[in-house]
Amino acid sequence: MASRLRYWDIRHVSGEHTGIDIDNGEIESAGVTFFSKAIIRALGPRGWGIVAVSPFDPDDKGALRDYLLRAERAAVLTAEDVVLADAPDRKLLPVPPVNEDPTEIPLEEKGKLLMQITEAARVPGVLNTRGTYTERFEEVSLLDSTGYEASYTTCRSGFSVMAIAKQNGAMQMGYVRDHRIDGLNLRGRTDDGIRAGTRAVALLNARAAKGGRMRAVLDPELGGVFAHEAVGHASEGDLVKEGASVLKGRIGEVIGSPIVTIIDDPTLHAFGFEPVDAEGVAGKRTAIIEDGILKRYLHSRETLAAVGNGDAGHARAMPGDLPIVRMSNTYIAPGDARYDEMIEECRDGILLGGSRGGQVDPGRGVFQFNAEFGYLIEGGELTEMVRDVSLTGEILSTLYAISLCGNDLKMHPGYCGKGGQSVPVSDGSPHILLSEAIIGGSGDV
Amino acid sequence: MYKEIVTEIIETGLHSADEVEVALLTSESVSIEMKRSVPAHAGESFGSGLIIRVIDSGRIGSSGTSTIADWRVCLDSALSSAHLAEPVPWGGLPEPVPLKGDSLSFDDAVKTDPEIALSFCNRLLEGASAFPDAEVVGGGAGLSLGSVLLANSKGIWYEEDHTSVSASLETIADQSTGFEYDRSYSLDIDPFEIGRRAAELASTSRNGVPIETGTYDILLSPIAFSGLCATLLQSAVNGRSVHMGRSFLAEKLGEVIGADHLSVIDDPFYPGGLGSCRFDAEGVPTRKNIIIEDGILKSFVYDLKTAYRFGKESTGNAAHGGVAGGVSIGLHNMIFTAETMKEPGEGRCISINDVIGAHTANPLTGDFSVEVQNAFIMEDGICQHPVRKAMIAGNIFEMLGRITGMGPTPRRVGSVIVPPVRINGMRLIG
Numbered sequence: 012m013a014s015r016l017r018y019w020d021i022r023h024v025s026g027e028h029t030g031i032d033i034d035n036g037e038i039e040s041a042g043v044t045f046f047s048k049a050i051i052r053a054l055g056p057r058g059w060g061i062v063a064v065s066p067f068d069p070d071d072k073g074a075l076r077d078y079l080l081r082a083e084r085a086a087v088l089t090a091e092d093v094v095l096a097d098a099p100d101r102k103l104l105p106v107p108p109v110n111e112d113p114t115e116i117p118l119e120e121k122g123k124l125l126m127q128i129t130e131a132a133r134v135p136g137v138l139n140t141r142g143t144y145t146e147r148f149e150e151v152s153l154l155d156s157t158g159y160e161a162s163y164t165t166c167r168s169g170f171s172v173m174a175i176a177k178q179n180g181a182m183q184m185g186y187v188r189d190h191r192i193d194g195l196n197l198r199g200r201t202d203d204g205i206r207a208g209t210r211a212v213a214l215l216n217a218r219a220a221k222g223g224r225m226r227a228v229l230d231p232e233l234g235g236v237f238a239h240e241a242v243g244h245a246s247e248g249d250l251v252k253e254g255a256s257v258l259k260g261r262i263g264e265v266i267g268s269p270i271v272t273i274i275d276d277p278t279l280h281a282f283g284f285e286p287v288d289a290e291g292v293a294g295k296r297t298a299i300i301e302d303g304i305l306k307r308y309l310h311s312r313e314t315l316a317a318v319g320n321g322d323a324g325h326a327r328a329m330p331g332d333l334p335i336v337r338m339s340n341t342y343i344a345p346g347d348a349r350y351d352e353m354i355e356e357c358r359d360g361i362l363l364g365g366s367r368g369g370q371v372d373p374g375r376g377v378f379q380f381n382a383e384f385g386y387l388i389e390g391g392e393l394t395e396m397v398r399d400v401s402l403t404g405e406i407l408s409t410l411y412a413i414s415l416c417g418n419d420l421k422m423h424p425g426y427c428g429k430g431g432q433s434v435p436v437s438d439g440s441p442h443i444l445l446s447e448a449i450i451g452g453s454g455d456v
Numbered sequence: 457m458y459k460e461i462v463t464e465i466i467e468t469g470l471h472s473a474d475e476v477e478v479a480l481l482t483s484e485s486v487s488i489e490m491k492r493s494v495p496a497h498a499g500e501s502f503g504s505g506l507i508i509r510v511i512d513s514g515r516i517g518s519s520g521t522s523t524i525a526d527w528r529v530c531l532d533s534a535l536s537s538a539h540l541a542e543p544v545p546w547g548g549l550p551e552p553v554p555l556k557g558d559s560l561s562f563d564d565a566v567k568t569d570p571e572i573a574l575s576f577c578n579r580l581l582e583g584a585s586a587f588p589d590a591e592v593v594g595g596g597a598g599l600s601l602g603s604v605l606l607a608n609s610k611g612i613w614y615e616e617d618h619t620s621v622s623a624s625l626e627t628i629a630d631q632s633t634g635f636e637y638d639r640s641y642s643l644d645i646d647p648f649e650i651g652r653r654a655a656e657l658a659s660t661s662r663n664g665v666p667i668e669t670g671t672y673d674i675l676l677s678p679i680a681f682s683g684l685c686a687t688l689l690q691s692a693v694n695g696r697s698v699h700m701g702r703s704f705l706a707e708k709l710g711e712v713i714g715a716d717h718l719s720v721i722d723d724p725f726y727p728g729g730l731g732s733c734r735f736d737a738e739g740v741p742t743r744k745n746i747i748i749e750d751g752i753l754k755s756f757v758y759d760l761k762t763a764y765r766f767g768k769e770s771t772g773n774a775a776h777g778g779v780a781g782g783v784s785i786g787l788h789n790m791i792f793t794a795e796t797m798k799e800p801g802e803g804r805c806i807s808i809n810d811v812i813g814a815h816t817a818n819p820l821t822g823d824f825s826v827e828v829q830n831a832f833i834m835e836d837g838i839c840q841h842p843v844r845k846a847m848i849a850g851n852i853f854e855m856l857g858r859i860t861g862m863g864p865t866p867r868r869v870g871s872v873i874v875p876p877v878r879i880n881g882m883r884l885i886g
Contacts, residue, residue, distance in 0.1 A: 030779035035700055042537030042780025044520040045530065061499035066523040081500055088488065088570055091496035122540055139701040143779075175702055175820065182704065184820045222825060222849055222885040223669065253491055254628060255593040333497070370813040372829065374593065374633040377845060379827040381816035399823035401816065403847055451825030451847040451885055 016053045016083055018095060020155035021075070022289055023049040023067050024330035027114075029146040029168075031122050033129045035139055038122055048331025051075075053082035058089025065331050069152065096316035098292040098323040103161055107280040110194035113146050113168040121146075124197035125170055131204030132174040132185075136212040139175040140204075144168070144197070145190075149330065153291040163286045167192050167435055169424065172204050176211035183217075183398065185210030186365075186383065190282050190424040190435065210365075210384065213396060220385055220400035220452030226360030227402065227448040228353055228388065231421035234440025236366045236380045238343045239427065241406050242273050243438075245373040246299045246307075247336040247429075248314030248321060257376035257406050258305060262320045266305050267410025270346055273300040275309055277324060277339035281437040282424030285327065289334035294324035303410070311336050329432045337429060342439035346416025353415050353444045355391040361450060362386045362393060363400060366423075376406040379451075401451040412448065417441035458524060462607050465508060465527050470609055472535050473510035473517075475549050477608040479737065479776065480524070481505045485620075487598030488573040492591070493581050498570055501600075507781040508534040514543035516761060520781030537780055544765045550739045552612045559617040560725065560732035563642035566599055566619035573597040576647040580625045583651025587627075589662075590634060590655035595625035597647065612739040620730070623647045625654040632842070634658030634830065635810070639870070641730060657809060657830045664844030667833070667886040673805040673860075674848070674882045675834060682872040683814035686790055688822055688852050689720065693747055694785045695758035695773075699766045704821060704853060705753055713753045714856035717795040720748040722757065722787040724772070729789035731871035735772070737783045742772040747787075751857075759785050792874040797861035800878040801837035811848065822852035825885075847885040855879055 025047035032039040049067035053060045060082035068074060113121070121144055129142030146168040153161045169190025176183055185207040189196055229237055250256040258266070277285050277294030287293050290312055297307050308314070308321035314336055315323045326334035354362065362385055369380025381401040386393040404412075422439035462478050469476035482504045489497040507520040508530050517538025521530040576597035584592055602618040623645055624637030634657030638645040676684070697703040705713060714720075724733055724742035735741055738760050746754045759774035762785065775786035801807060809830035817824035828846045832839035863876040 028780075032779045034696075037542040038540055039542070040516065040518065040537070040779045040782045041540040042517060042519050042782070043533045044781050045526065045533070046522045048522060058494075058496045059498070061497055063499065063501035063503075065501075065503040065505070066521075068523075085486075085498035085500060085570060088498040088574055089495045091491055091494040093496070118536070119540060141700075141702070177701070182820055184818075219823065222847060222883075249491075253593045254591060255626070255633075257631060331503075333499070367816045367818070368813070369816060372633055372812055374628045375631055375829075377812065377827055379813035379816070379847075381813065381825070399818055399821070399825065401813070401825040401847070401849075403812075403827045403845070405845070449845075449847065449885070451827075451849050453823055453825060453849040453851060453883060 016055060016156065018156050019053040019079060020153065020290065021049055021051050022328065023069055023152045024149050026147065026149040029118065031125055031144040033125055033142040036130060041118055041122055046330060050328065050331055050333055051078045051082050053079060053086055054093055055083060055086030055089065058086060058091040058093050060084065060086030061333060063331050093313055094316040095312040096323060098312050100293045101159060101287060101291050102293055103163055103286040104278055104293060106163060106165060106286055107193045107284065113166055113195045114148050116195055121197060128170060128172050128200050128204040131201035132172050132208035134205060134208035134212060136176045136178065137174045137208045138177045141173045142170060144170045155291065159291055161287060161291055165192060167282065169196055172207045174208040174211040176215050178215045181215055183211050183214035185214065192282055192284055193280065214384060214398050217384065217396040217398040219454035220397040220450065221454040222451045224447055224449055226357045227445045227450060228357050228362045229443050230364040231419060231440050231442060232366050232423045233363050233382055234343055234443045235423050235438030236369050238273050238440055239338060239341050239438045240369040240371045240378040240380055241404060241409055242299060243275060243338045243341045244371045245406055246309055248308045248310035248318050249336045250373050251308050252314050252317045255374040257373065261305050264305055265303050266407060267300060267303040268413050269303040270416050271300055271303050271410050271413050272298065272344035274298050274344060275338050275341045279340040281340040281422045283339035283436040285339060288324045288326045289328040290326045292324040294339060295322050297322045309336055309338065327434045329434060332432050335430050335432065337434055338427060338436055340422060340437045342420060342422060343416065343441065343443060345418050345420040345441040348415040348417050350417055350419060350442050353417060353442055354388055354393060356415060357388045357444055358391050360388045362388055363402065377403065378406065379403045399452060403449050403451060412445045413443050414446040415444035417443065461524060461527060462605065465531060466607060466609050469510050469531055473512040473538065475511040475609050477509040477549055479507040480605040483600060483602040484568050485598055485600035486568045486570045486573055487596060488570060488577050489596035490577055491594050495574065495577060506530060507776065510534045510538050511546055512538050514546040515539065515541045517541060518780050518782040544761055547764045549608045549610050550612065551610045553741055555614060555734045560734060561641035561730055562617040563619050565643055566601065566621055568599050568601060572599060576623045579647035580623055580651035583648035584625060584627060584655040586652050587655035587659040590627040590629040590658040593626040593628050597623040606735065606739050608739055614735050614739060616733060621645055623650050625651045627654045627658040629658040629662050632658050632661040639730060640728065660839065661830050661842040664842040667843050667846055667884060669886045670884065671881055672884050673880040675801050675805050675807040676877045676879060677809045678867040678869050678874045678876060679810050680808045681874055681877045682869040683811055684817065684824065685852055686872045688817060688819060690787050691819060693756050695756045695762045695768065696785055698756045699762065708753050711753055712751050713853065714748055714751040715794060715859040716751040718748060718751050718856060718859055719793045721746055721791045722789065723791050724788035726789040726791060726873060729871060729873065730868065731788035733788060736774040737776045738774040740770045740772045740774065742788060745771050757785055757787060759783050788871065790872045794859050794862040796864050797878060798864065799837045800861055800863040800876050801834045805834050806843065806884065807832045807834040807839060808848065817852060824852060825849035849883050849885060
């Protein structure tokens with residue numbers, strides 16, 4: 012095939028996406044879409060030529076030749092000297108065993124199960140409920156110019172349930188979601204509906220939080236978002252390579268308290284699991300921070316060659332999109348503190364729980380994320396519930412503020428956006444105590 | 457060939473359903489992406505998509521596929537999808553009407569030529585060189601062409617073309633970052649100015665000063681304002697959210713919800729608007745919808761299904777992007793206007809170019825607290841000192857009432873068109 016190419020690869024993903032949308036007790040819509048997309052990367056004398064096609068027919072060899080020629084021509088316009096590091100470990104990790112294959116369950120039955128969860132959210136005070144189910148069955152095939160070929164299938168599925176409570180003109184929402192890679196998760200989950208409904212009602216009586224600097228305890232979900240936003244993104248090798256991360260050039264430096272260890276592990280059987288990454292490299296557990304010291308970056312083959320200090324196997328992509336360096340399953344390693352001990356140690360401050368998402372500017376080193384709810388901590392005890400509370404911080408100083416790590420690590424699934432692509436990830440943490448946090452809220456008292 | 461398939465899909469679908477609608481979307485693009493200041497990726501893309509909707513006894517089903525040749529699978533899937541959906545009092549797909557003029561967000565001078573993208577990249581870098589202390593982190597430029605064919609069993613056969621031209625640059629100076637971009641349907645973007653502005657933001661945001669927690673007058677750039685307000689306001693005036701009890705504005709039609717000089721219009725014919733189009737995703741001709749006028753909430757927006765269900769009329773706001781290829785409700789071009797201030801930065805205020813975490817605002821109530829990005833202490837329109845770090849907190853709906861005016865020149869941010877917005881009495885946490 013095309014001869015002046017130093018390397019080429021193809022990632023072809025075909026599959027089906029299923030969705031169900033239940034609004035106030037009625038199936039609003041439910042159905043399936045089909046796709047077959049490929050991304051072809053070709054490394055010319057300098058940089059990458061790239062062709063993205065949808066639909067892609069893997070049996071049409073003539074088309075493939077044409078795409079490679081196009082990619083080769085495109086590559087001529089580039090000027091970056093791209094080098095790929097060796098990443099010899101390319102064996103597929105086994106996909107987690109599936110308890111109940113979602114693709115085998117009729118859409119109608121999935122609709123009924125989702126309806127049960129959604130209806131359970133209708134606790135007294137709740138006026139609107141909504142439930143969504145998403146299922147992504149994907150068949151991934153990889154092929155490259157070294158002769159490497161691999162293919163695997165995954166099925167990620169899950170639901171979210173939302174409840175809206177109303178009282179005297181005020182409205183609040185509660186929201187619970189769960190996504191999995193190891194099978195259908197819709198059975199026996201009505202408690203999640205109740206939890207969403209109860210949260211919405213409780214928030215009606217919660218006050219807006221008052222912002223300022225204070226001690227804070229983060230629950231495992233929010234602690235996970237903290238690991239993801241405050242550390243994970245800044246450790247991505249592409250950002251380090253381009254000079255867009257405050258963690259650039261700090262390998263070996265102490266950047267946080269000695270109890271802080273943060274890991275990204277694509278081999279973990281959680282929502283961000285991948286059998287191999289989007290370049291066909293087997294992922295490995297990468298300890299980004301160990302005992303407060305920055306140890307490793309997350310890499311693709313290209314960023315590993317350019318930056319060093321870390322592991323390839325962290326390149327990920329949406330179907331038909333370019334592999335970029337991403338997190339997979341990111342977490343703060345557990346310590347030995349008990350939850351009640353942490354609340355007591357906090358004394359006066361705030362407990363933050365649940366996540367409405369976050370964002371980071373890794374170059375500036377500033378992150379922000381929002382909790383779904385909070386409780387004031389007064390005299391070492393939880394008191395009043397507060398709402399709409401957020402947290403910001405600076406990457407290089409915040410990690411010193413982690414003064415206790417709990418023993419109750421828990422992972423939470425979600426989706427992470429970067430470069431216009433959204434990929435499944437999980438974040439996790441035990442409860443953690445921050446000796447100082449900048450809390451945002453619109454309350455006055 | 458595709459056109460024959462569309463006719464065949466409609467004919468076949470009518471054997472099993474009352475009505476059939478087919479949308480055929482195609483796109484192609486080229487782009488150059490820079491890593492630091494060097495072109496690192498040169499890319500092309502080619503895509504197509506088929507979306508089929510069927511309506512049978514008021515049950516709406518849909519499916520989509522990227523492989524048009526597999527349309528029978530897609531049609532079967534749409535038919536089974538209809539079996540599951542709850543029926544609505546459906547009044548039929550629209551009949552064809554003559555559409556006025558040509559495609560609105562289309563410029564035939566736009567070609568998918570990578571050399572144009574490369575020349576834009578060079579202009580970005582030239583612009584950035586005005587601030588040598590700002591390093592380029594990355595950026596790029598791209599051009600794309602797209603087409604939509606919408607046909608239904610009532611005889612609609614509408615076609616529309618779209619073009620898009622975009623460029624962006626990201627910079628850093630010490631630990632201060634800058635980002636600027638623009639996107640247009642024509643070649644009228646100014647990559648030199650985008651590059652210059654990105655570098656200026658990083659360069660001038662260095663050595664930020666702390667500010668005290670307190671109440672400030674602020675000047676939100678079009679980017680910051682649309683990031684905070686546009687998505688939230690869109691979902692609050694979405695007819696489905698309104699009637700399902702999921703909108704903060706549900707019972708406020710006819711009430712004052714903003715400053716008495718604030719107006720928000722959904723204008724699908726706005727010249728140069730990226731969301732401009734003559735028909736919506738269901739083939740309903742688009743129209744200008746006044747959402748807020750003089751601070752008063754005037755109307756909500758609807759697709760056909762929601763309109764039929766709640767005794768309203770479609771406002772031409774159906775959009776692709778619902779579950780399983782179905783439709784959702786969205787605005788086309790969201791135009792914000794208010795009393796024009798010659799100098800919206802008059803007196804003393806905090807000018808905020810962007811925020812971190814706009815999407816974390818409470819989607820129902822509008823409460824938010826986010827970090828400011830490239831913020832400055834401003835006096836009489838001149839940035840005096842950069843702000844090192846601050847959070848801005850408040851409520852988006854309340855904020856609409858505190859708008860004191862807007863600058864003279866609107867800017868497009870995606871499909872939102874708004875000038876800089878002056879808002880008094882906002883809480884900043886230093």
